[in-house]
Amino acid sequence: MNLASWGMYPVIKNKSFSLKDEKSLQNYLQKTEQMIPFGNGRSYGDSALAENIVYCKPYNYFLGFDESEGIVHCQSGVLLSEILEVFVRKGWFLKVTPGTKLITVGGAIASDIHGKNHHVEGCFSKCVQEIRVMLESGEIVTCKKGDELFLATCGGMGLTGVILDAKVALKKINSKSINQITIKTKNLKETFEAFEKYARMPYSVAWIDCLAKGENIGKCLLMVGDFADDRDLSFKEKKKLNIPFMFPSFALNNLSVKAFNWLYYKKSPAGESHQKVDIDTFFYPLDAINNWNRIYGKGGFTQYQFILPKEVSYDGLKEILGAIAESGKGSFLAVLKLYGKANANYLSFPMEGYSLALDFKIEKGLFELLDKLDQIVLRFGGRIYLTKDVRVSKETFEKGYPMIEKFRAFRKENGMDKKFHSLQSKRVGI
Amino acid sequence: MSYVLIIGAKSDIAKAVAREYAKNGYDLYLAARNVSELEGFKKDIEIRSNRRLELKEFDMVAFDSHQAFYDALEPKPLGVIVVVGYMVDQKVAENSLADSLNILHVNFTGCVSLLNIIANDFEKRKSGFIVGISSVAGDRGRKANYIYGSAKAGFSAYLSGLRNRLYVSGVQVLTVKPGFVNTKMTEGLDLPAKLTAEPEDVAHDIFEAQQKGKDVLYTKCIWKLIMLIIKHIPESMFKKMSI
Structure with a gap:
């Protein structure tokens, strides 16, 4: 199926691979030259568009929930709306949410989204405790706050690898x-x-x-x-x-x-x-x-x-x-x-x-x-x-993001720049 | 105790159906071959819904095991949803009796074997519902997939007869005919987006149709119209076409 972004521009032909399990993703990574992960198609432009797409939304199991701490562990295709559907009635809400709940957890991390409370709570990455990422080689790495992979993956637009699952801390609420x-x-x-x-x-x-x-x-x-x-x-x-x-x-x-x-x-x-x-x-x-x-x-x-x-x-x-x-x-x-x-x-x-x-x-x-x-x-x-x-x-992009050279170097070091590319990453030279 | 039995629980549509029923307060028996592969899914449903869920080993083509399988379910389910769809490339199947028989057994003979047993019990209890996921491919045989299509045609006819028989006993029989669905089975096929449903949409349609007591469901509903047209093309023309 042809996937499009929310802005419906540009429209390009693409082939998608539906993420269902780790093993088949490893095979896919091996035999596919370049690709970009894609969540629920709510980013507006071409940041998740490419000829080959890893469609992550079908990868959507809840893996665990720690009731005392309010930490949900789920696969990257779970939508924020699904988290709300399950946990609001138990008295939990997202610490950080954007203006739509129809995005995946993987997308929230890759865009390091923010919400109406950024001035208080910061970005989504702040409530992410741990991420498992499949790298270009097929190797699976768990990263935590402070790790370079964490710094690059949060906000990294899917250009470091495929986010598999994450642990996300929720906030206690007393009302809907x-x-x-x-x-x-x-x-x-x-x-x-x-x-x-x-x-x-x-x-x-x-x-x-x-x-x-x-x-x-x-x-x-x-x-x-x-x-x-x-x-x-x-x-x-x-x-x-x-x-x-x-x-x-x-x-x-x-x-x-x-x-x-x-x-x-x-x-x-x-x-x-x-x-x-x-x-x-x-x-x-x-x-x-x-x-x-x-x-x-x-x-x-x-x-x-x-x-x-x-x-x-x-x-x-x-x-x-x-x-x-x-x-x-x-x-x-x-x-x-x-x-x-x-x-x-x-x-x-x-x-x-x-x-x-x-x-x-x-x-x-x-x-x-x-x-x-x-x-x-x-x-x-x-x-x-x-x-x-x-x-x-x-040029405009580079001037706005002073840490781009660090990101580029990290990608190069880990071979990510050969495997993960979107139309956007090519345009702005990430 | 309100268990719904889902047969062929490893498929994408079955999983979506399981979530839909769990969300609406039903407990579940999930039956499939190598069912332990569904442990992760079981955990997912338990987190989502707090419903009871049991995994049951089941083999559609082991006909002799079906009676014992059903007898062992306690409590008995109040409804059963058969979600099997097994497709082999038509060209391969044409040249292999083994593959052809497999298609027929999984999609048709096995369903007959199992549903005969369940129908007798529901008829005696005078309650229950039976949902069978057939396919639009069963509405008319096409050269592109008539072996699969004929198995589904058989299943559709079986469900239609079953509905006719069980009507007086108050047992609902729903035939579901999905068109294109974005699943493992259709992975890699170039499906037209406007005619292709997501498994979650199909599951939602099935739940609504079952709850409303419907007989036949096309999903997406546009397929009702498409198949109406396809069924009415005269055979003399149809045989020359490639659709």
Whole structure:
């Protein structure tokens, strides 16, 4: 079966090998020249695309659970949604989760994903105790925090080997609900002030209206929250909406984006408001709609996510939001987040500062705009998130990731650079 | 005590079905050859669902062992799901009686042997459900896989007759006809994505259809339409086609 990434761009022919057991993976590694591991296809761009793909999702057994410590041991194809389905009712939640629960544990490690609580809890790798990886030779190695293989594998985009299984620490919760505060701001200055004011809250994220111009630039809805304490853990999977077909590509245009953003902003009361919402609503609003990527039409879409160091975030964001508003290219979703300190992993994305993520339909003129934004990002000392990327240049990538030479050297030393490659790793020369 | 017996439990569809039933509160007997290979899977289900689960050694083509196998199950299952699908390349099977017989025995004769025994018990108890995973390949013989297809056709006809017989006893018989499914059996085949289901989707469809008391299930449902068309192509044309 032909596998595609979430952005549906680019579409390439590939052959996939379904991971079911170690032995057959060893055989496959031996007889296949180059490959890249693939989880549930939720990375946006070409980081898990190649001619040959190791499809890890079928490799999905739970191997053990330590109830006293809350440590789950599972194979790399287990979805975060499966972990929640099993463990929320027992009072456990993921320490770190991204905005979708439909990713595999292996993918979470390879992207070293982060969530709304990065400023408090850091990246996914922080709650990973141990990873078993099959290297290029077929040898299986267990690595722990501090090992070089661990530093390279967490955030390493599947380029060190195939992640087989991992031990992941969960966090204790007393409720399936989150007490949420929504803050409506009028401009970027207010948005930043609100982030700082609520920095002690474990979870925070803002939706920015990126078509706002002039003095309204950076107006947002900031949502912050923490788990409630009502002892109600009756977590139930919700019925999902489905987008059964591709939207025509003109459906999402400047006007509809404007209307959406206007409605979204409008429906919230001014100032602060309080809500009690469930896990799915708070953490995974878009998972409620299956295949929501289809609204972008056949041509696909991409997400542009960059991060800027804290001290220059305000100026940088102002300039970038200005450039986007001026281009008139609408982003349906624009998500702003505050980050804590960077970790020691070679290719992890987060650094202390602010990150903005914007979805764009692939269309004429888009990549030119993004190239322009790259220059602003680099000028302010920021970088681009590989998990979302499909077009960044080698030069831009290298400037953003100062530890790339270490990563390259490690790959070379261990023969990984001969075996593991994605379209992205070739493009940016990893 | 609400055990469901799954025959051929090592297949990808069977595993997905097992998870679906466990998730919905059923205990499981998982039966297969060399069943100890499922120890890891057993552990997985126990972590996921806290249900009781027992592994049972079972050989579909050891017909003589079937009665003793069923007699030894205590408590008796309230339903059985037969998920066997054994395929050998058509060209190989054409030239090998041994392979052809194997296909027929695993996919058809063995099912008849086992389900005769279970049907008699369910009929006496006046309750239970029998789910048989047949295939769209049994709807019409094609040159690409008619030996497998004819075994599945036999199984479909058997299930249809069984349903007719057991209706008055209140025993449900569900015939499942999957189209392409992304499993070990189809690994390496170039399947069209839009027509190919994941084992989890098939399992979910089976559970829903069984709970609703349905008779025949095509999954994905588009296959109902596809097979309707294929079945209605006149033989004079069909024999010239390559589909």
